Amino acid sequence: MVTKIPEKPSAIKQREKPQSNQVQTIQKEVIWKYDALPEGRRIDLGQTFTNQRNRVINDIISSIMENINNNIFPISNEILYDIIHSFHRHRREEHLKKNRSSSRKKLQEKRKHSNSRRHDKRLKRGRLIKHLQMVKNSLVKKFKDEDLQLIIDNNAYHSPEESETDCENGRSNIIVKDLKWRSDTLRLFLREYIDRLRTEQPNNRKLRERVTGNCFCNNEPAAPLLAPHWTRSRYKGKLKIAVTQQLDQRQDQQYDLMKFAESEKSFNDGYDADVGEGEEEMEETVLLTSTDQPSNQSSNQPSNQSSDQSSNQQPSD
Secondary structure (H helix, E strand, C coil), rough: CCCCCCCCHHHHHHHHCCCHHHHHHHHHHHHHHHCCCHHHHCCCCCCCCCCHHHHHHHHHHHHHHHHHCCCCCCCCCCHHHHHHHHHHHHHHHHHHCCCCCCCHHHHHHHHHHHHHHHHHHHHHHHHHHHHHCCCCCHHHHHHHHHHHHHHHHHHCCCCCEEEECCCCCCCEEECCCCCCCCHHHHHHHHHHHHHHHHCCCCCCCCCCECCCCCEEEECCCCCCCCCCHEECCCCCCCHHHHHHHHHHHHHHHHHHHHHHHHHHHHHHHHHHHHHHHHHHHHHHHHHHHHHHHHHHHHHHHHHHHHHHHHHHHHHHH
C-alpha cells in the first residue's frame, strides 16, 4: 500500500497564492467588497489591527468570502487576511496624520524639509568630492577613499539646516545646526573648502546665505558607527594641519587676486579715459576735414569753369 506524503505548509501556501497578474485585481475586489460593508462592521481606524484581529477573522473575512466569486477571484482566507491587514495599516497612517494637531503637523513638515535640505547638500558635496578625487586634488588625495565614501553616502556627517523667520525684518534665514561630535578638520574641510569651491564654479547658482555660530543639534550627540578618527572631536593630527595650510594658501591667493583686480581696475580706468579723449579729438578732426573738403571743391569749381570758358573763347577771337 502506497502512503501519500503530506505536502509541506510552504507548498500549500505557494499553490494558494494567486498569480502575479491577478494580485492587483484581487486586491481591488477585496477593498471594494470591504467598503460595501456597513460602517459598524468595518475596522476601527483609531485602534490597532491586533486589537481587532478576532473581529476580522470571525466577521469580516467570512462576509467578504460570501460575497466574492471564488471562480473568478481564487483566494484563500490567509491571503484575504493579509490584504485587509495591509490596507488597514495604510489607512490608519493617513487617519492619524489628519487628526494631528497643527503644531505637530508644522513640526513634521519642518523635519521633512530639514532632511530634504540635508540630503541635497550631501549629494552636491559628494559630486564635487568625486570630481576632486578624479583630478587628484592635492588636498583630497591625502584622505583615504573609504573615509570619503562614508561622507559621500551618509547624511550624518553633514550638519542639518533649518529655516527660521527673523522677527525684525520678516526674512527667512537658514540656520546651520552644528554637530558636537564633529572635529574641526571635518568642519573646515566641508564648509570652508568644499563649499567654497562650489561657490566658485562658473555654472553654479548663487547659494543662499547661511547663518552659522554656536548653535548645535541636540538630537545627534554621538558620531556614526565606524566614523573615521579624524572626523571626531579633539582630533589634532596631520590631516588637520593639511586642511589648515590649504585654507591659508587659498586666503593668500584670494588676497593677491583681489589686489591684482584693484590695480587692473585703476589701470583700465586711466587707460579708458586716455582712449576716450583721443577718440573725441579724432572725431573732431574728421568732422573738420569732412566739412572743409566740400568748401574747397565748391571754391575750385568756379575757377575751373572760368578757365574752361576762357579757353573756349580764345578761338572765337
